[in-house]
Structure formats: structure tokens, C-alpha cells
Amino acid sequence: MSGSAVFLFQCRSSAKLSSSSSSSTRSLRGKWRRSHFHPTRCLSGLTRSIARGPDEPPLLAHTIPQHFASVVSKYGDRPAVIYRSPTSISTGLDVTQSADPHETTYTYERLDLVSNSLAHSLRSLGVKKGDRVAVSLGNCPEFAALTYAIFKLGAILVPLNPGFNGKQVAAALNHLGVEVLIIGAVRDLAYKPAQGRSNLALLREIIPDLSSGKVEAPHVPTLAKVIVVDNSAFHPSITFPSLHDLRSLTPFASLTHDATASSTSSRPVTPDAPLSPSETINIQFTSGTTAHPKAAMLSHTSILNNGALIANRMGLDPSDRIVCPPPLFHCFGSVLGYMATATTGAAILSPSPAFDPLASLKMAADHRATGLYGVATMFVAMLELVASQAQSPTPSIPLSQLQAFPNHLRKGIAAGSSVPESLMRRLYDTLGLRDLVICYGMTETSPVSLMTSPTDPFDKRTGSIGRPMPHTSVKVVDPSNRKRVLPIGSRGELATAGYLVMKGYWGDEDRTNEVRISEPNDDGSGTSTVWMYSGDEARMDPQGYVEITGRIKDLIIRGGENIHPLEIENCLFQHPLIAEASVVGVPHEKYGECVGAFVIAHEDVEVVEDGEKDGVEGEGDGGRGMGKRVLTTKEVREWVRTHLSDHLVPRHVFWVRDFPETASGKIQKYKLREMARGLLEGHGGAGAGGHGHGHGHGHGERKREKGGR
Secondary structure, three states: OOHHHEEOOOEOOOOOOOHHHHHHHHHHHOOOOOOOOOHHHOOOOOOEOEEEOOOOOOOOOOOHHHHHHHHHHHHOOOEEEEEEOHHHHOOOOOOEEOOOOOEEEEEHHHHHHHHHHHHHHHHHOOOOOOOEEEEEOOOOHHHHHHHHHHHHHOOEEEEOOOOOOHHHHHHHHHHHOOOEEEEEOEEEEOOEEEEEEEOHHHHHHHOOOOOOOOOOOOOOOOOOEEEEEOOHHHOOOOOOOOOOOOOOOEEHHHHOOOOOOOOHHHOOOOOOOOOOOOOEEEEEEOOOOOOOOOEEEEEHHHHHHHHHHHHHHHOOOOOOEEEOOOOOOOHHHHHHHHHHHHOOOOEEEEOOOOOOHHHHHHHHHHOOOOEEEEEHHHHHHHHHHHHHHHHOOOOOOOHHHHHHHHHHOOEEEEEOOOEOHHHHHHHHHHHOOOEEEOEEEEHHHOOEEEEOOOOOOHHHHHHOOOEEOOOEEEEEEEOOEEEEEOEOOOOEEEEEEEOOOOOEEOOOHHHHHHHEEEEEOOOOOOOEEEEEEEEEEEEEOOOOOEEEEEEHHHOEEEOOEEEOHHHHHHHHHOOOOEEEEEEEEEEEOOOEEEEEEEEEEOOOOEEEOOOOOOOOOOOOOOOOOOOOOEEEHHHHHHHHHHHOOHHHOOOEEEEOOOOOEOOOOOEOHHHHHHHHHHHHHHOOOOOOOOEEEOOOOOOOOOOOOOOOO
16 A cells, blocks of 8 residues: 555664663663553464454443543543643633643533534534534644534544645545635644744635635635634734634634533534444544545544553553643544543643644643653654753753653653664653553554553564554565465565454545455355555564564665665664664666665764765764764765675765654655655766765754644
């Protein structure tokens, strides 16, 4: 399948641990707390690469609103969501404000009442069961309340990446026949708090005349209402017109009423027709690691149970306070974050509308959070900030709070396209995340199908993506013959089956049938199972732990020999001056393809081309000399040659400041391949010692705007 569908929370495989690593492992293992899940009771001694997770706990047979009602009745006075969000001061939501004017708190009861109020307002605008309602917002209380308002009506939530441009938004709305769009006045930017971009031009691209009082969208004929959350007050450099003058738009504030238990607006919501757990309630656009994202249809059953089972395996309980910077418009924020906490009565803490490392750490410190989520790039930024804050004479976070992280932080999910072992260790040592888990999944599997446990051996927690989730089956098959399940240890394509598999891609039967396949069971029962094929290359061990070894389509074929990019990336990650690396196949006249490495050095490292600086102190020894830390293309190539072999050495090294990424932090390798071709054509091709410049040669301050996060 195309890479766009993959939602990958993947831990890098690693070489054998050093003796110092082993002692660290022993010291950490004694501190780990047992969770509800006991994986060793489930699988052992497998000979074929097919495994099923446990049958406990049982699946929830409710709709999301039904289950939410039960949580409200049990935990009504407990905090459900806490947002530090620019939008909280200007939208008119009737909320509880803390001493910090930028912080908004909903208890479970309050969230129930506010979502009821919004549901009735949306119904008055014509929203009914089955309608698609698109929401393009950052992490904010409005998004939290809208999620349950839409679910209660039986409408279908369609989260859109706020980073979409006008054409992308119009294409998404047209594909799904959306009638209602809810969007922020300003798009918040990652790493740039209060420095967003106005959405006025985007809105005018969709509705040319915003003052007519009508929604006339020639490129989106189904669109009937556009509701704007006015978050412009927190962006002083942005001038957004008064919504009173933009009469074609509906202010979000007009939908909010006095949400009290006795108010008419907050009475219970009854959908137009009864809801069924099997019905589509959410359509997620796949992350976009290829140029053509698809719209995956997910049900109450799949989302609700995936969140609940994630919470169970990582040991969440009502006392937990989880800081969740990943976006709500993506499965990571909405299912691993919001749904996991909401099914257990825990609190989700959102530090900012778009990722900001300082805001994330401050929220964790101020609330003495028990858990922290993030993709790899987020965690790297937070760890770099901790280090700089500790050395600063005027830190934004008191040193006592930084040092206290290991006393209260324990749980979390490290995610993204890769999580190297060295990063995992730093998260344990610096932040205290001793019960950190790794998840693997796809948008099409709601999303998590495999997951480590806090009780897993350390080598499995750093060298695998865990074992199958409850009520979930996984297998590794021959990519050229999917009917053949491979022996244990063999590399092949990973597939998933169970309650969590999507219903299909909206309006795209052909692409659905390519990856969502019903296959007869081989037990003679005459029954069949629906399998979702990932396009990921993986292998399984006898205990059912799975290791991702790469993307099948990312495989580099050099002169007929298969090269796995992940193996080279693992090696590069171990270099002390390299922060991140991604390897792709680059066209080669003789071999067909050769290895190209895109490299991000640490921010305090100067990168130079071979021959630009000779005899620089510290060069060639990992920057351990007395001079400035320097990294050269020659050193990168020699590092791989020394630790691996000649044929795996990158022929081309491209220095970049960031990678094109999806919302989940997965690197869009098709864009890197395009970039490599363009760079090499621009340089007339490079020889054996070839190298190139990506966008941003050298390392001053790394570019921090990442997609729509």
C-alpha cells in the first residue's frame, strides 16, 4: 500500500547493548511498575509469523456517547481536559478559568454540558446523523467540546490538518461532500507561539465574497456553513477583520450558550436515529507519506476500544494527568490521547494549540503531570530545552521543577517515524519516563495494533514495537504471495486483523480493495477474516514481538542487492553529532539506485563539505577535541563504512535543517527522493564522494515549523 496510510510509532532496532547500557537497564528495570497487561501469558514458542493478542479485557459494546455518559456519571467532578490555549480568551465559551488567564479546564460534567449545548446549536444549523462536519483547529477547548457534540448527533467528525492550503481544504471537503466547516481565524504554528498565519486568504479562496451573507463556494458546492473560531486575539501581529463584517461566516461564539445543567441548551442530545457501534463516526485523512492521502472510515467500536485498550496496556488510571502535545486532528492526539484518557477518567493536558517545547515542559511541571506524549522530534526539542534551561542564568522553568520531573513523570508514549535507543534512554534519565511505551499502527487500524508494555524486557521495549493488542491478530507474509505466512524471523509484509480495521476508504473502492482484503481462514470453518495490509516490512520473533525493518517501497535495490534504509539510519543515529537521519534511494546510472542520506546535525554543530576546512580541532573524533564541534561529509561516510560495510555507505550526503513530515512525525520519504533528484540535477550529478545541500546548509537555528503540528 502507499506510504500515506501508515501511522507509524516505531522504535529503532539497535545493536547489542554495551556493558554500561546493561547496568542502566538493570537499574531501570527495578523501578518499572506492573501494568494491567501480562504479555508473557499470551504468546510463546511461535514457529510461524502469525499471532493474536489476548481476549481480555472484553471489547466495549457501546457507542462513544453511551460510554462517555457512563464516565461522566462516575468521574463528573474530575478534570477531563486542561488547555493552555490562545483561543480560550476570545471565543465566548462559558468555561472555568484558572488563575492563569490562558488556561481552560473542563471537568467531565462540564465537558458533557458544553458539548450538549454545541450539539443543539449545530442541529439548529441543520447538522444531522451521517453528515460530515470538518474541523480545522489546533489543540483547543473548542475542538474538545466539538468532538463530543458531533458524536452525540451521530454526525461524522472530519478532522483536517490546519496546515492544509485552500486547494487541499477544498479537495477534502469535495471528496466527502462536507456541508459544515469549522475553522480557526488564525492557524497556529509549531515552535512559534502567538505568531500564527491568518486564514483569511484561505477562506476567500473557498468563499470569494465573505460579506454577502451567503455561503457561495463555487469550488465546494455542498458547503452550507463556515463557522470561525476567532483566535486572533492571541496573535498580535495578525489583523483579522471583525466577524460582524464577514457576514458569510458564522462566529463560533454564537453557538455557545449558558451551558448549565438547568439550561435548555444543555439538555441531553437525542440523535435523529439510534446510533450503532458499527457506524462510521470519524473519517481520518491518512498522513500523507505519499502525495495522495485517503479518507479512512472509522467506527465507534474501533476508536472507543482502541483508546480503552491503549489505556489499559499502559496502565492509565483516573489519577493520571497526561500532557499531550500531538495534534487532535490526528489519531495520535485524538485516540492515543483524548480517547485513552476519556475512557479511564484521567485528564489530558494540552499545552498549546501547536507544538511548543517550552509550553509542553511548563505544563508538565506546573501540573506535576504523570505522563508525557510526543513524537521523536518533539522529545528531542524538549530534551534540548531542558539542557539549555539547566545552564541558563534566567531559566523559564525553575531548576527545581526540571529536577523534579523524575519524581512525578512516569508514563508516556514515544512516537514518530523512529525512536532511537539513545533517545529512549535520555527520556528515562532526564524526564523519568520509566513506563514509556512504543505503539505501532496505521490510520486504517484506528490506529494501534501493536504496543509494548511497561513490564516488557528492556531490549524488547527498545528493539521492537511490541506484541499484538487484545482482540487483534497480526501476521508477516510474503509480499509477492500474501497467502504465504512466513517462518519466524523472516522479513515480509505486516498485516493486521480485528475490530480495529477501518470500514474502507470513503468513495474509493479500488484503493480499499488493494489493502483491505477478506481472506478465508485455513481452519476448515468456512469463515473468513478481513486483513489490512500495511506496506511495512517486518519480522516476528518466537514470543510474538514484532520489529519494523522498513517500508517495502523504501527498499533500495543497488545493483540487484537489497539495502534496508533503517539499518543505515540506525547506524547514523549512533553518531554523537547527528540528531536525525533519513536514508532514501537515489537514481544511479550504473547500479540503478544508490544510498542517499539526509542528515540533521545537532544545533551546536557546524557542518562542512569535505575540503572546506582542514585540520579543524575536534573533526573526525565526534567533536571531542578542544575546538568547535564539526561534522563533515567524509566523517559521515566513514562512520557507516566502519560500523557497517562498504556497499551501505551513502554515496550522497545532504545536510538539512528539518525533514518534510506528516502530522504523526513520519518522514515523507517520497519528498526526500524528489529533493535528492533536484539537488543532484542542479549540481550536474555527484561522483563517488558526492554530497549536496538540502534546504538550509549549515546549522544556526534549526527551522522549527513542522507541517501542521
